[in-house]
């Protein structure tokens with residue numbers, strides 16, 4: 052693969068004529084199959100058009116900055132290799148959040164949903180008398196391991212048709228965050244979180260469409276986690292839902 | 298220009314900034330955290346292997362052993378009082394993270410799980426100790442998430458995607474910072490009684506690096522430009538195991554779990570360089586060994602990399618040779634469980650499956666031991682007498698306490714964030730109660746507005762990206778693992794030329810205000826150039842080899858002349874034409890050695 056064409060959906064509110072979304076095409080030569088798409092976007096920005104705007108930081112899939120829609124599917128640009136996307140690649144901003152400029156969207160609504168599920172550990176019981184850690188079995192720790200991996204990139208939430216249809220829906224990422232605490236045996240605020248998610252814009256907006264799970268760059272079983280939260284709410288308690296995993 | 302007034306301004310929302318914010322806020326201070334990234338995007342989230350504390354959950358351990366390892370690992374440039382504070386406070390700090398909900402891996406009896414890491418030993422070097430507390434290989438991610446969560450709970454004020462570009466000084470006190478709202482391009486003034494920099498490292502000075510694109514040393518550069526010194530900048534750590542050519546880090550935890558380094562002949566070469574702890578010698582030692590193997594023609598397929606092998610068959614073979622019990626042996630499932638992210642990186646980026654094949658690795662620019670000099674309460678100090686700069690604080694990688702001396706041990710950085718972030722936050726909470734407000738100077742922010750206008754409208758021929766690449770490539774060759782007077786003098790000259798271009802010949806494509814990353818990247822390049830320059834200047838001045846600073850022309854450590862810190866500052870008052878002065882009168886703190894012979898500097902053998 053030597054030459055590729057990258058079509059980018061762009062928008063710049065400051066320039067008339069470019070203030071509505073439009074597609075622009077860039078051609079790159081000498082592309083290696085193992086180059087990351089993020090590097091290609093950098094090459095466009097650095098070699099051809101410095102006005103191309105995107106967020107990025109870590110460049111290896113751990114900071115969650117560069118979620119975008121790549122050939123119609125949400126992913127982190129830094130985790131997509133050129134060999135996996137063909138010779139003509141379509142890159143768009145993630146859907147359902149207001150566009151700021153080019154591939155940059157306004158993340159505030161996303162973080163507001165996140166904050167709505169009490170995404171923090173609550174346990175006001177006295178700490179162990181010896182002043183040391185609270186104990187937790189390997190199995191109990193394992194039961195919420197998957198959802199601790201979330202990097203808040205928004206790939207899942209912005210791939211969800213229910214979220215596109217109704218931006219007030221808290222979305223998969225917020226539910227994943229709630230799951231991380233609801234199923235942590237040390238936490239004491241599960242009930243409040245479950246109450247928050249039982250509201251009309253909570254978990255029941257999820258129609259199990261399953262877009263979120265393949266979109267997750269951290270391989271979190273998002274739909275499964277949402278299912279577990281739904282079940283916990285139905286039963287009124289998280290206990291016993293996740294069987295100890297060996 | 299919009300003016301915000303908060304008692305404490307924290308610049309940066311990585312582990313250090315969040316910890317400081319949390320503690321200042323808990324102490325009753327009105328805090329604003331100003332960060333160019335959303336907090337959870339900070340590079341603390343990339344830290345993998347662990348955070349050390351002598352909990353002794355699995356092996357016999359004590360803070361004094363931890364302090365000893367830290368001092369020795371730092372090749373005796375470590376300030377011993379600070380190392381003791383670090384090791385002592387570690388236990389509380391890590392336990393507190395657990396109480397905040399951090400999901401550490403667990404031992405069979407439910408305690409925090411610990412693993413081995415380079416240079417961490419029991420009983421003053423006797424044997425390797427399991428001291429690194431971890432959550433799989435995403436410990437930094439869990440620390441960052443946990444601290445951000447607690448800050449939300451504590452209702453700390455955040456200004457996300459605001460980039461600090463200058464420090465405001467009035468009457469020799471720090472009274473605030475100037476920041477650009479990245480989203481709108483507008484300038485904002487943050488007026489405070491206390492300013493704490495926690496803005497992270499500057500690994501982007503080098504071409505092959507484990508550091509994020511955003512790690513451009515802004516905070517250190519901003520401080521340096523005000524004539525305030527930076528300390529020990531010649532000590533920059535190259536981590537031995539970055540993914541070949543990409544620099545993405547492969548945690549030392551891989552070797553902590555039994556992984557070994559092999560050359561083209563399949564030899565476990567670290568046996569020759571560090572007979573006792575082998576692959577878990579300190580990082581400077583291992584990085585040089587890889588470099589030497591490659592120089593001797595023993596790189597894999599004649600290239601400049603070696604193999605890191607965590608295949609259970611390999612690991613168990615060496616365990617058997619070492620006489621370790623069979624219960625220590627590992628299998629594929631264990632590797633998957635303990636190192637999921639590492640496996641994912643290698644499978645994604647290299648198409649290499651580490652449970653089946655070895656990983657190609659080379660040293661990668663990783664961590665700045667130097668930075669803004671502080672005392673153990675995160676107050677910035679400016680000279681050999683530890684004079685405190687009023688209102689100014691620093692913590693985390695951008696600070697130099699100095700607990701890492703000439704070479705940092707793995708897991709001690711995350712620890713430094715929580716220990717000194719917390720101490721800084723507490724000190725600020727105490728200090729602001731006594732401090733009066735000092736007015737802003739009337740011209741606050743004006744100089745930066747015109748500097749940004751200069752960059753935005755520059756019409757030269759040099760793209761910031763070209764210049765950055767040139768610098769990164771040059772730094773790799775001339776200010777890398779090994780240096781000499783010749784390479785360093787050339788580096789200093791070349792950096793002067795690059796800065797000349799930066800100030801006279803830049804060109805920018807994006808002239809807009811909204812989310813202008815073209816402009817911000819160009820400004821960040823200026824920071825990188827300044828830090829590269831003081832790194833080279835400091836390295837040229839230090840005519841010895843110690844820890845991460847290896848001079849081919851001065852191969853020996855020289856304790857007679859160099860048990861001192863380097864302080865470098867500019868006395869020209871002119872950002873474009875700095876005149877760097879070096880002060881080597883600040884002696885290393887040897888307070889532990891005064892009480893205990895084991896801490897007296899001696900040759901470092903692993």
Ligand SMILES: Cc1cc2nc3c(=O)[nH]c(=O)nc-3n(C[C@H](O)[C@H](O)[C@H](O)COP(=O)(O)OP(=O)(O)OC[C@H]3O[C@@H](n4cnc5c(N)ncnc54)[C@H](O)[C@@H]3O)c2cc1C
Pocket residue numbers: 308309310311312313314331332333334335336339340341342343344345346347348436437459460461462495496497498507508509512515516546548663664692693694695707708709710711712714
């Ligand atoms: C890949 C990798 C793995 C590592 N693994 C380990 C490990 O296992 N154990 C260990 O102990 N250490 C590890 N380290 C080292 C350690 O993670 C870092 O030194 C540490 O996380 C730095 O934290 P910090 O809070 O100082 O800065 P960072 O986490 O880098 O945060 C910097 C903050 O400053 C902000 N900022 C920067 N410039 C500006 C500006 N101009 N204006 C406003 N805000 C600004 C950023 O937005 C960010 O919030 C690792 C490092 C790397 C790179």
Ligand code: FES
Pocket residue numbers: 106107108109110111112113114115116117127128129130
């Ligand atoms: S740049 Fe960090 S996730 Fe892609």
